[in-house]
Amino acid sequence: MEQKQFDKIVDQQTPKTPLFVNMLKAFLVGGIICTIGQLITFFYIRFFPFTERTAANPTVATMVFIAMILTGTGLYKKISQIGGAGSAVPVTGFGNAVISASIEHKPEGYVLGIGGNMFKLAGSVIVFGVVSAFFVALIKTILVKLGVVSW
């Protein structure tokens, strides 16, 4: 059978990814996660001596903590099956990647197992996060120097 003919059959028989529905679900799930994050930020500003700028750190920590509990109880992957990128992109997705890898590699020991594999999935997020942060900061520095924007 010709490769072209086979590719055509595969194409015909494979159900199309419901892009619009998936995007809508991702928007809703991601939106809900971010709304919860926003509420936590307000909570820290209202009840603790944090400002809008400094509340981000404890918020992120709290969100990762929630993600940890959801991952450990097996709920996060169920949310992800619905949410897709909506649950992968927020910081909870990062937490899920770190924690799921840690749980997974426990049998191989604390050092080589958990320590060595914890950032197996999240490592690339850190690498590219830092790299892109560097370039964004560089661009902004140049723009500030040129007087286009201010800090």
Next chain:
Amino acid sequence: MVNTYGTIQFMAKPSIASTGVVVGPVEKESSFAEEFDEILPLENEKDETFERANTRFIEKACEVTIRKAHEQMENIDVFIGGDLINQLSPTNFAARQLSIPFLGVFSACASSMESVILGSLLLESGNARSVIAGASSHHPAVERQFRYPLEYGSQKPGTAQWTVTAAGYALLQKQAKNAPIITHATIGRVVDGGQTDPLHMGAAMAPAARDTIERHLTNTNSRMADYDVIMTGDLGKIGLSILKEMFQDEDSGVILQDAGAQFYGEKSFYNAGASGAGCSAAVFFSYVYNQLKNGVFNRVLLVATGALLSPLTFQQGETIPCIAHAIECRMEKRG
């Protein structure tokens, strides 16, 4: 007699004397659940690694097989088996426990039929009297090796399949009483349909299944309609419809079936169906075997399909080469 084009005709009537299928808790939902010998309540015991659990499933399946045939472990000449974990460690470790001369085989999910073919050849050549052959897969162990950590939230597409936790083994003996006979086997070729998506294995494996089925039919001078069923291992629902489309045979619609497509029925949680070396082994050695024994099926072609990829080759951008091994079983009329 010279066998050509990979099809072997067995003259010594190697037969499947008994089978043993042990599955995990998720497989309780299978459409074939009633046919399995044992359904274990846990994927792994407390403080037991998934890989170690896989070993235990294999040991258990072998014990069940031998017990059902009223045989003793020490009377088995050769143990042939395979699984999906690196270096076949679960099967190797099971062989340590079983202490039977051992051959480890790997052709991914087609390992079940590769074991049976090799076992039948040993019987045919007169170098063994009893061979235990089969394969296994263990969902969490396979998933963590081939894909992501179990609890990692990644969205599975509709083409994805669920690796089963199951070990299926068969005891092969010459001319066992009231048992299906293996008359022919066709050794698969590695076929590459140019597919690259590891979450769409059905499309990758369909060309290999087609190649093996077509060669088997040609080499044995048969037509599809001569069989009660031609069952592939784990193409899944989409893979099966691709295969049917490739054949364009008027009989392919009914006769071509797939163990993976039927394994979990219509439950959408499992997407396109089941997969794994244990999938074909579990269904062939329970449901199909029982149907043969009960005289519902008289002649079947069992085609186990395997995708020969590794996480490494996939990440390096290689396409997915696949293989399919087939055996033909017949039940001789009683009387």
